[in-house]
Amino acid sequence: MTAEIKFGTSGWRAVVAEDFTLSNIRRAVAGIAQYVASQSGPKTVLVGRDPRFLGEMFVAEAAKVLAANGVTPLIIPDPAPTPAIAYAVRQKKTGGSINFTASHNPPEYNGIKYSTPDGAPALPEVTTQIEAKVKALASVEPPADSQSKYDQVDVKPDYLKRLGELVDFKAIKKSGLKVVFDPFWGAARGYSCHILREHGVETATVHDYRDVLFGGHAPEPDDHLLDACKAKMKETGAAIGIATDGDADRFGIVDQDGTFIQPNYIIALLFDYLVETRGWRNGVAKSVATTNLINALAEEYKIPLYETPVGFKFIGELINEDKIVIGGEESAGLTIRGHVPEKDGVIAGLLATEMVAVRGKSLGEQLKQLFARVGSFYPNRENFRLTPEVKEKFTEKIKTDPTELSGRKVAKVVRTDGLKLILADGSWVAYRLSGTEPVVRVYSEARKDSDREPLSQAAKDWVLA
Ligand code: VG1
Ligand code: CO
Numbered sequence: 470m471t472a473e474i475k476f477g478t479s480g481w482r483a484v485v486a487e488d489f490t491l492s493n494i495r496r497a498v499a500g501i502a503q504y505v506a507s508q509s510g511p512k513t514v515l516v517g518r519d520p521r522f523l524g525e526m527f528v529a530e531a532a533k534v535l536a537a538n539g540v541t542p543l544i545i546p547d548p549a550p551t552p553a554i555a556y557a558v559r560q561k562k563t564g565g566s567i568n569f570t571a572s573h574n575p576p577e578y579n580g581i582k583y584s585t586p587d588g589a590p591a592l593p594e595v596t597t598q599i600e601a602k603v604k605a606l607a608s609v610e611p612p613a614d615s616q617s618k619y620d621q622v623d624v625k626p627d628y629l630k631r632l633g634e635l636v637d638f639k640a641i642k643k644s645g646l647k648v649v650f651d652p653f654w655g656a657a658r659g660y661s662c663h664i665l666r667e668h669g670v671e672t673a674t675v676h677d678y679r680d681v682l683f684g685g686h687a688p689e690p691d692d693h694l695l696d697a698c699k700a701k702m703k704e705t706g707a708a709i710g711i712a713t714d715g716d717a718d719r720f721g722i723v724d725q726d727g728t729f730i731q732p733n734y735i736i737a738l739l740f741d742y743l744v745e746t747r748g749w750r751n752g753v754a755k756s757v758a759t760t761n762l763i764n765a766l767a768e769e770y771k772i773p774l775y776e777t778p779v780g781f782k783f784i785g786e787l788i789n790e791d792k793i794v795i796g797g798e799e800s801a802g803l804t805i806r807g808h809v810p811e812k813d814g815v816i817a818g819l820l821a822t823e824m825v826a827v828r829g830k831s832l833g834e835q836l837k838q839l840f841a842r843v844g845s846f847y848p849n850r851e852n853f854r855l856t857p858e859v860k861e862k863f864t865e866k867i868k869t870d871p872t873e874l875s876g877r878k879v880a881k882v883v884r885t886d887g888l889k890l891i892l893a894d895g896s897w898v899a900y901r902l903s904g905t906e907p908v909v910r911v912y913s914e915a916r917k918d919s920d921r922e923p924l925s926q927a928a929k930d931w932v933l934a
Contacts, residue, residue, distance in 0.1 A: 471496075471608070472488035472490075473604075474500070475600060476599065476600060479572065479582060479780065479781065479782075479904070480568075480570075480572075480581050480582035480590070481581050482571045482572075482574055482578055482579070482580035484577050484578055485522060485523065485579050489579045489580070494527055494581070495530065495608075495609035496606050497581055498567060498581075499538055499606055499609045500600070500602040500603035501514070501535075501565075501567060501583050502535050502540045503602045504598055504599045504602060505564045506539050510564045511562055511564040512539065512564055513540070513541040513561075514540050514542060514543065514564050514565055514566060515542075515544075515545060515554060515558055515561065515563050515565070515622070516528050516532055516543065516544050516545065516566070516567050516569075517544075517548075517549045517554045517566060517567075518545070518549075518568065518570060519548050519551075519569070519570040519571075519656040519715050519716040520548040520654065520658070521569070521576070521681055521715070522576070522579070522681040524569050524579070527569045527579065528569060531567055532619050533612040534609065535567075536617075537612040541619075542619045542620075543619070543620050543622055544620065544621045545621070545622060545623070546621050547623070548655075548656045548658070549624050549656055550628075550656045550657050550716065550717030550814070550815055551570065551572075551656070551717060551718040552628070552717065552804070552814070552816070554624060555588040555589070555810070556631060557624040557627065557628070558584055558586065558587075559588040560627050562586070563586065564586055565586050565591075566584045567581055567582075567583055568581065568583075568716070570582060570656070571715070572714060572719070572905070573687055573690075573715055573716075573719060574715075574905065574906065575683075576681060576683050576686075576687075576688075583596070584811065588810055588811060589785030589789060589811060590811060591782065592782050592786070593782075625659075628660075629663065629664050629667075632664055632816060633664065633668075635808060636820060637827070638665075638670070640823055640826050641668065641670050641822055641826045642668055642670055643826070644827070644829070646670075646707075646822070648665055648670060648671070648673075648708070648709055648822055649673050649698055649702045649710040649723075650662045650674045650710075650711050650712070651674070651675050651690070651695065651698040651701075651710065651712035651713075651721075652677060652713055652717070653683060653694075653713060653714060653715060654676050654677075654679060655713060655715040656716050657717035657814065658677055658678075660815050661711060661815050670822075673705045675697040675701050689719075689721075690712035690713060690719060690720060690801065691729075692721075695710065695712060695729060702727065707725075708725050708825055708831075709722065709723065709825050709832075710722065711818030713814035713815060713818065714814060717814045717815055718781075718812035718813060719732075719800065719802055719812060719814045720735070720803070720818050720821075721801060722735050722817075722818065722821050724831050725825075725831045725833075726831065726833065730836070731799075731848065732797075733759060733799045735801075736755070736759065736763065737760060737763050738835055738839060739795055739797075739803065739817075740763060740766055740767075740794060740795045741766055742820075743805060744794060746827065747794070747806075749794040749806050750770065751772070751793060751794060752773040752774070752775060753772055753774055753775070753793055753795055754775040754784050754793045754796035754797070755774070755775075755777070755796065755798070756779045756784070756797075756798040757777065757779070757883065757886050757889055757899065758779055758798070758799050758850075758886070758899050759797060759799040760799065760846050760914060761846055761895065761914060762839070762843065762846040763797070766839075769842070769843050772794070773792075775796075776885055777885070778886035779798065781798060781804075781811060784796035784797070784798070784802075784804070784810075785811055786810065788808070788809075788810040789810045791806065793806065794806050799848060799850065801814070803817050805820070845916065845918070846914055846915075847917070847918050847921040848912070848914040849913050849915075849924075850911070850912050851910075851911045851925060852903070852906075852908040853909040855902070855903075855908050855909055859909060859932075859933075860902075860909075862933070863900070863902070866931070866932060867900060870882050871890060871931070874890055874892065874898060874928070874931055875927035875930060875931070877893070877927070878892065878893050879891070879892060880892060880893050886899075886901050887899060887901025887902065887910075894916050896915045896920065897913065898927070899911075900912075909932065911925070911932060913925045
């Protein structure tokens with residue numbers, strides 16, 4: 470079946486053997502090849518993957534299609550983290566990368582992320598061109614089996630070397646703390662644990678083998694899926710648990726006492742820590758759905774704040790222009806100054822470990838202190854399944870400019886992405902259609918813990934009213 474190929478918030482994603490078929494993959498890759506060929510840049514493209522089912526086969530097919538379209542493939546034979554591929558694009562100066570991954574989506578999915586020669590996820594102006602080229606291709610003949618072997622590259626050594634320059638492993642070693650690493654059967658296997666051990670840090674792992682079913686659920690480092698990590702922490706006396714998603718661009722962090730620390734808070738804590746220890750003050754970026762704890766800190770430090778639509782490509786741009794100390798999204802994506810313009814779940818876990826080691830305090834204690842300094846923030850996110858009925862209702866509602874939400878006055882309407890309503894006390898709610906799964910996302914952030922539930926309920930009621 471010929472599917473419409475759309476590059477959403479982060480690449481094209483589809484169910485394997487439904488829309489994610491060899492014939493559709495050939496069309497997608499041929500479209501990318503035509504785009505690369507039309508540009509003035511290099512005509513070599515890196516081809517990598519996460520450890521999902523059939524990834525090896527998709528990489529091999531993509532290489533042949535690229536070659537047939539005048540673009541030289543450079544193959545990454547082993548599964549690799551999305552940020553390691555991004556780093557290799559820059560190091561090897563290629564015309565970008567094709568990465569077979571569906572990130573944190575359930576096991577039946579696969580997908581393609583295309584990054585441009587700057588190592589950042591392709592911006593909408595690029596993906597719309599690729600989509601148009603793909604649309605114009607009725608079908609792409611399977612390329613004849615070429616006898617030529619394509620060049621291969623191991624992206625791991627250079628990327629780990631770079632992490633060695635950006636993270637203070639000496640301080641981690643000196644503190645003597647222990648770490649548990651949970652790669653979720655994903656692309657970061659052999660990365661975070663390897664570099665920690667190499668620097669003499671005692672590190673235990675869980676879910677450290679290939680399982681294309683990811684234990685029967687999505688490879689998402691969320692609180693409810695981190696039980697094995699927490700149990701291992703207890704067993705080993707670890708001070709921190711660090712996890713990554715299927716393609717290792719997202720992180721999940723567990724505090725010493727087994728409490729999951731929301732990504733929103735990790736980004737804010739790291740922002741504060743990097744200003745303090747690195748002395749950087751150029752700016753900070755967050756998606757419009759991310760906590761205002763970052764705004765409060767930026768204000769305290771008098772550092773410029775950029776609020777972007779959801780999708781890391783917008784933050785990647787700011788990193789490439791050296792405008793920010795850190796950029797993050799509430800969905801557990803971040804990167805820092807001087808690093809790849811792509812989310813990096815590996816560096817997020819390592820920096821959180823460094824922060825705990827250097828400050829000598831648990832993440833919970835650090836957060837308490839931060840709240841005392843700049844105010845408290847209680848973010849929340851929920852999803853609604855996108856039934857045709859919900860979609861219709863939502864599309865209509867989002868066009869309106871409401872003046873109140875369950876009796877609370879709306880102070881400001883923001884349309885950076887979807888719809889965001891800012892209330893008088895600084896709390897807010899936001900709505901948008903997901904670009905990676907069939908759901909409506911409902912974000913909210915209260916200023917009091919006791920208001921978290923009521924605000925989130927009011928936000929949901931508004932959509933369904
Ligand atoms: C979600 C997140 C967004 C993230 C994107 C890709 O998008 O909200 O913050 O950048 O996934 O993440 P959406 O449109 O479904 O809300 V992943 O780990 O692909 O690369
Ligand atoms: Co991901």
